[in-house]
Amino acid sequence: DIQMTQSPSSVSASVGDRVTITCRASQDIGSWLAWYQQTPGKAPKLLIYAASNLQGGVPSRFSGGGSGTEFTLTISSLQPEDFATYYCQQANSFPRTFGQGTKVEIK
Amino acid sequence: QVQLVESGGGVVQPGRSLRLSCAASGFIFSDHAMHWVRQAPGKGLEWVAVLSHDEDNIYYADSVKGRFTISRDNSKNTLFLQMNSLRGEDTAVYFCARDANDLGDSHFDHWGQGTLVTVSS
Numbered sequence: 001d002i003q004m005t006q007s008p009s010s011v012s013a014s015v016g017d018r019v020t021i022t023c024r025a026s027q028d029i030g031s032w033l034a035w036y037q038q039t040p041g042k043a044p045k046l047l048i049y050a051a052s053n054l055q056g057g058v059p060s061r062f063s064g065g066g067s068g069t070e071f072t073l074t075i076s077s078l079q080p081e082d083f084a085t086y087y088c089q090q091a092n093s094f095p096r097t098f099g100q101g102t103k104v105e106i107k
Numbered sequence: 108q109v110q111l112v113e114s115g116g117g118v119v120q121p122g123r124s125l126r127l128s129c130a131a132s133g134f135i136f137s138d139h140a141m142h143w144v145r146q147a148p149g150k151g152l153e154w155v156a157v158l159s160h161d162e163d164n165i166y167y168a169d170s171v172k173g174r175f176t177i178s179r180d181n182s183k184n185t186l187f188l189q190m191n192s193l194r195g196e197d198t199a200v201y202f203c204a205r206d207a208n209d210l211g212d213s214h215f216d217h218w219g220q221g222t223l224v225t226v227s228s
Binding site: 034036038042043044045046049050055087089091094095096097098099100101 | 207
């Protein structure tokens with residue numbers, strides 16, 4: 001199985017800050033990576049697919065990058081509604097696997 | 108708009124069975140593979156199973172293989188998860204999610220709100 005490791009596990013930041021989350025895969029997954037955002041009590045929401053493609057309706061302050069085994073999710077200017085937990089997920093092979101999550105908290 | 112609505116969750120004793128449903132609307136259900144994903148209380152996301160649009164391709168997580176069965180009824184736009192021999196570690200919110208593609212080899216572009224399954228004596 002492909003292991004997905006996110007860092008950091010949590011980050012404290014202020015509105016307007018730039019935040020970057022890293023996701024590492026245990027083997028090469030090309031660009032088969034998605035990022036999801038989840039707020040408490042809600043379903044996950046797709047933000048980024050194929051490593052760097054912004055899902056329709058997602059604000060342009062979100063961006064994704066990387067390929068192979070190392071990927072990033074960047075929020076260019078954190079907004080109040082962005083405080084949430086973020087998950088990466090590989091779509092290269094089964095079983096699908098998620099990172100453990102990164103919680104973005106208010107500083 | 109795309110809607111996925113799960114139902115069938117509840118409290119069940121260890122060793123018993125439960126069947127979850129996911130009613131889909133707002134898109135051509137038979138054009139998409141569908142997944143089940145679960146989330147234990149306070150934990151991260153765990154993928155459970157996928158079923159392709161034509162039911163030809165099915166995959167399960169090792170943790171549920173042999174106990175859970177994913178199925179679909181394209182005439183009723185509904186996805187199912189039959190869960191047998193339930194264990195305490197199966198306690199979770201279960202989400203159905205739509206795959207962007209028909210074979211299940213892409214990302215999950217829409218999710219239901221989830222249904223809670225609690226396995227407890």
